[in-house]
Amino acid sequence: MIDENIAVFDHLVDDHDFDADDIGLFGCSAGGHLALAVSNELRNRGKAIPGSVVANSPMIDFTMTNDTWITLEGQDPVIAREAYVRKVLKILGIENYRDPVISPNLDPNLADGMPPTLIQTGGKEMLLSDSLVMFQALEAAGQTAKLDLYDGMPHCFPYIYPDSKEGKAAIAKQVAWFQEYLDL
Numbered sequence: 001m002i003d004e005n006i007a008v009f010d011h012l013v014d015d016h017d018f019d020a021d022d023i024g025l026f027g028c029s030a031g032g033h034l035a036l037a038v039s040n041e042l043r044n045r046g047k048a049i050p051g052s053v054v055a056n057s058p059m060i061d062f063t064m065t066n067d068t069w070i071t072l073e074g075q076d077p078v079i080a081r082e083a084y085v086r087k088v089l090k091i092l093g094i095e096n097y098r099d100p101v102i103s104p105n106l107d108p109n110l111a112d113g114m115p116p117t118l119i120q121t122g123g124k125e126m127l128l129s130d131s132l133v134m135f136q137a138l139e140a141a142g143q144t145a146k147l148d149l150y151d152g153m154p155h156c157f158p159y160i161y162p163d164s165k166e167g168k169a170a171i172a173k174q175v176a177w178f179q180e181y182l183d184l
Contacts, residue, residue, distance in 0.1 A: 001093055006038055006041060009050070013048055019051075020048035022182055024052045025039060027054075027055060028055075028056040028158075030059060032055035032059070033059045033104075036104055036114075036117070037060075037104050039053055040101075040104045040110065041101055043114065044109070049113070049114070049115050051115060052118075052181035053114070053117040054117075055120070056120045056158060057125060058131060058134065061106075061130050062089070062102055063103055066105075066130050066132075066133055068125070075126075076124055077154050079155045104134070105137070111140065114138060114141075117144070118146050118148060118177040121149055121150070122154050122155060123150060123151040124152055127155060146177070148173055150169075
């Protein structure tokens with residue numbers, strides 16, 4: 001799945017004269033993983049990277065070792081640990097979840113040279129610590145990053161509760177982020 005997304009990105013840049021800086025990647029849940037993993041892998045391959053990333057509720061650790069996988073299990077009404085992981089692994093066709101391409105948090109160069117990144121997560125989400133780890137890595141590397149945390153919200157809350165105050169605020173911030181970094 002990551003190679004297919006890179007092929008689409010390369011096609012836009014190489015064959016349709018899009019500037020990489022004008023392309024934003026967005027995803028929620030497994031899509032948030034893809035947005036971050038594709039950007040990371042483009043950078044690792046020495047290719048142009050997107051102008052910006054918005055990752056809502058991203059999973060970056062398929063080893064499930066970050067603490068909220070345990071501490072918030074059962075509190076997130078949207079996902080259950082084992083069922084979620086099995087589904088995502090199947091969707092993404094993942095066999096080796098310890099590969100840094102698959103679990104970007106295992107890449108020693110995780111945050112170096114990443115695009116401006118907005119990470120949104122809920123405070124009652126099992127993937128909360130995945131978002132924190134990614135944000136902290138980006139911040140430590142001096143990259144432009146923002147962590148947008150919504151207390152009490154579950155996994156992918158802007159799309160499950162789009163009419164809630166939090167859902168509306170999160171979506172508005174996604175739009176504003178892309179407008180700022182993609183010159184929209």
